Amino acid sequence: MNLQMNMDLMEKLNILSAAAKYDVACTSSGVDRKGGGKGIGNAIAPGICHTFSADGRCVSLLKILFTNECIFNCAYCLNNRDSDVKRAAFTPDEICMITMEFYRRNYIEGLFLSSGIMVSPDYTMDLIYQTIWKLRTVHHFHGYIHVKSIPGADPVLVEKTGFLADRMSINLELPTSESLRRLAPCKSRSTILKPMRQIQNRITDNKQELTVYHKAPRFVPAGQSTQMIIGATPENDFQIMSVAEGLYQKFYLKRVFYSAFVNVNGNSLLPALPGGPPLLREHRLYQADWLLRYYHFQVSELLSEDRPDFNIFLDPKCDWALRHLEYFPVEINQASYQTLLRVPGIGYKSAERIVKARKRNSLTFEDLKKMGVVLKRALYFITCSGKMMYRTKLEEDYICQNLMRDKTQIPRDIREGGYRQLSFFDKELHADFQLTDSQILSP
Amino acid sequence: MYIFLCEDTLDGIFTGVYDAWASRYGHNNVALTTQVLDNYSLFDEYIPVQTDYEKSAKVARTLKKRMGEEVYGELCHAASAQEEDPPKKHSLNKADAIYKTIVLALSLPDSSKVLQYLGEPYVNRVFSLSRRTGNEAHHLLGFLRFQELENGILFAKISPKHHVLPFLGEHFSDRLPQENFMIYDETHHLAVLHPKGKGFFITDTQDLDSEMLQRFSSKEQEYQKLWCSFFENIAIEARKNPKLQNQNLPKRFQKNIVEFR
Known part of the structure; x- marks a missing residue:
């Protein structure tokens, strides 16, 4: 253990923020809380981004580790016990002070506290608990707090922490238990899923308590989230999305985050990725994730055993529409909300606007444009009062060619990187995994 | 007509x-x-x-x-x-x-x-x-930056296109009820003033003491440095993407944001 004492605050912050950066979630959404005139802080449901770091990701919370000291040896992690990195640990007071001073200056929306595992899971979880207890009760901080639950920590500690935090998360890390066993031998499906289930049940109970007594203390009001690493192990998109769907349906998660794998410590168990992290694949997974959460899609509609990976050239919704031309064209002034949701170029907000606006006037393509519909994608699939926008053919090849001319199909940053991710979709990477429901989700 | x-x-x-x-x-x-x-x-x-x-x-x-x-x-x-x-x-x-x-x-x-x-x-x-x-207004809820002046007042300068000041005043009065703060809108020459524990009001800024606004508290520099180094450290080198960064945080906001100066 080369934990250094008396390190100055700047150095600690450098080490412990750099060590926290591979956690994806930095959202501050899901809870509305007024300031109430005392103390400091409030929260608004959509969340607030305070800045964007050089990689273009939103920074909303002060994302730090309590310590990067760790007794686990997860192969993908920079802080595992075998890696030779400088170690540091905050004290609860230091974290409180930085959080309060940053929050006053409006640098941050709150705190995201995670940690390596020092001494034991219970010991670490207790330090985290003490820190946010101090923030909430000594400093009267009412801003947003996201806490990582430590796998293997005492359920009592998890529960106590949950009454102080807004969101809790436990990283699933890898999509299958097989991969977890191989790369993170100190963690197991049960140490991850048990607390996840515990938090879920407690949230459900808490909702009932709140209906009876609306001033009852709130437990994890912004819900829980998790994160999976993409591209470190050979699972295909179908397996990953099935796991995500299971988590949404069976664990009521608010969000599942996907993190394109970055090989930080050159471990031989892991792929080398000379082309950089699989960003395009990550992008497609997020698109599909939105289809699950906001567009009533099911994974089985998007992917199957025979087509286990997303089309890299088209977004999942366009790809689905092209394979189901029998549903199109859709008449804007009559189609149901559910039908509108399935049209490429119509988002869930514009679908809602359309359904409401057409009660008074029948809508034209010009109106749709003003409402935020992306016509260059939608025009192949819709009619307004029986007419299409241009003379087009309802043919898979024809539409596909036209859609692919649309450069936004592949985000600019990835496109300009020169399709370097393509190698990632090579078939040999996908070993044969049979994924059964029990294997994914039994705690 | x-x-x-x-x-x-x-x-x-x-x-x-x-x-x-x-x-x-x-x-x-x-x-x-x-x-x-x-x-x-x-x-x-x-x-x-x-x-x-x-x-x-x-x-x-x-x-x-x-x-x-x-x-x-x-x-x-x-x-x-x-x-x-x-x-x-x-x-x-x-x-x-x-x-x-x-x-x-x-x-x-x-x-x-x-x-x-x-x-x-x-x-x-x-x-x-x-x-x-x-x-x-929503952007500025996040992109606005306060600096602590010598006399303990938190001061922020913004240059918005639209008249968003009242919405910001409301948000920050709820968020920081126990602070004396001031938000100065450079475009419209108006400012929100919020005295500790009271409601906020909007005033024009003809007799703004610009010299007073340059005297920061002794700790201010230190926290700015801490924040800037956090900001550097939180980015993942392998995913570096300045275009996306500028797209998400347009240049016109950057001049008033401490970590971009």
């Missing part, structure tokens, strides 16, 4: 709405504008509107009662928007769009649903203006 010329402020527009309504010329025969006109047309009559806070308050009260807080909020956002200069062809002036939207709303059985009728051009105009102001 009778054209009411109102001041380009929330109260100015609401007074215009009041006067136009009270004039009894008929909704189809009146129009409102906030523009300063160079050319007057021969067959229209122009009526200057004297901003009157009482009339404006009456309008606000009616709107809140009939349409609900949410729609009222959207109308305020629209009224605070900065319109295109010079105006785009065929684009409705915001005062007129707001007036016609209110007329439509009050004719509906449920006025709170008025903003759903986006097929109406003036409702659409209100919607898009409101979204512009709302988006900028």
Whole structure:
């Protein structure tokens, strides 16, 4: 253990923020809380981004580790016990002070506290608990707090922490238990899923308590989230999305985050990725994730055993529409909300606007444009009062060619990187995994 | 056509709405504008509107009662928007769009649903203006940066396109009730002042002591440094993407943000 004492605050912050950066979630959404005139802080449901770091990701919370000291040896992690990195640990007071001073200056929306595992899971979880207890009760901080639950920590500690935090998360890390066993031998499906289930049940109970007594203390009001690493192990998109769907349906998660794998410590168990992290694949997974959460899609509609990976050239919704031309064209002034949701170029907000606006006037393509519909994608699939926008053919090849001319199909940053991710979709990477429901989700 | 010329402020527009309504010329025969006109047309009559806070308050009260807080909020956002200069062809002036939207709303059985009728051009105009102001205000909730002055006051400078100051004042008064703070809007030469434990107010800034605003507290530099180094460290080198960064955080905000200076 080369934990250094008396390190100055700047150095600690450098080490412990750099060590926290591979956690994806930095959202501050899901809870509305007024300031109430005392103390400091409030929260608004959509969340607030305070800045964007050089990689273009939103920074909303002060994302730090309590310590990067760790007794686990997860192969993908920079802080595992075998890696030779400088170690540091905050004290609860230091974290409180930085959080309060940053929050006053409006640098941050709150705190995201995670940690390596020092001494034991219970010991670490207790330090985290003490820190946010101090923030909430000594400093009267009412801003947003996201806490990582430590796998293997005492359920009592998890529960106590949950009454102080807004969101809790436990990283699933890898999509299958097989991969977890191989790369993170100190963690197991049960140490991850048990607390996840515990938090879920407690949230459900808490909702009932709140209906009876609306001033009852709130437990994890912004819900829980998790994160999976993409591209470190050979699972295909179908397996990953099935796991995500299971988590949404069976664990009521608010969000599942996907993190394109970055090989930080050159471990031989892991792929080398000379082309950089699989960003395009990550992008497609997020698109599909939105289809699950906001567009009533099911994974089985998007992917199957025979087509286990997303089309890299088209977004999942366009790809689905092209394979189901029998549903199109859709008449804007009559189609149901559910039908509108399935049209490429119509988002869930514009679908809602359309359904409401057409009660008074029948809508034209010009109106749709003003409402935020992306016509260059939608025009192949819709009619307004029986007419299409241009003379087009309802043919898979024809539409596909036209859609692919649309450069936004592949985000600019990835496109300009020169399709370097393509190698990632090579078939040999996908070993044969049979994924059964029990294997994914039994705690 | 009778054209009411109102001041380009929330109260100015609401007074215009009041006067136009009270004039009894008929909704189809009146129009409102906030523009300063160079050319007057021969067959229209122009009526200057004297901003009157009482009339404006009456309008606000009616709107809140009939349409609900949410729609009222959207109308305020629209009224605070900065319109295109010079105006785009065929684009409705915001005062007129707001007036016609209110007329439509009050004719509906449920006025709170008025903003759903986006097929109406003036409702659409209100919607898009409101979204512009709302988006900028939301951005600034995050992008605004306070600096601690020598006397303990938190000071922030912003340069917004739209008149977002009231929305920021409300948000930060709720968030930082125990702080003395000031938000200075460079574009409109206005400032929000919030004394500790009290409500905020907006004032013009002719006699702003710019010298006082340069004297920071002894700790200020230290926290700025801590924040900047956190900001450097949190980025993942392998995913570096300055274009995405600038797209998400437009350059016009960056000049007032400590970590970009």
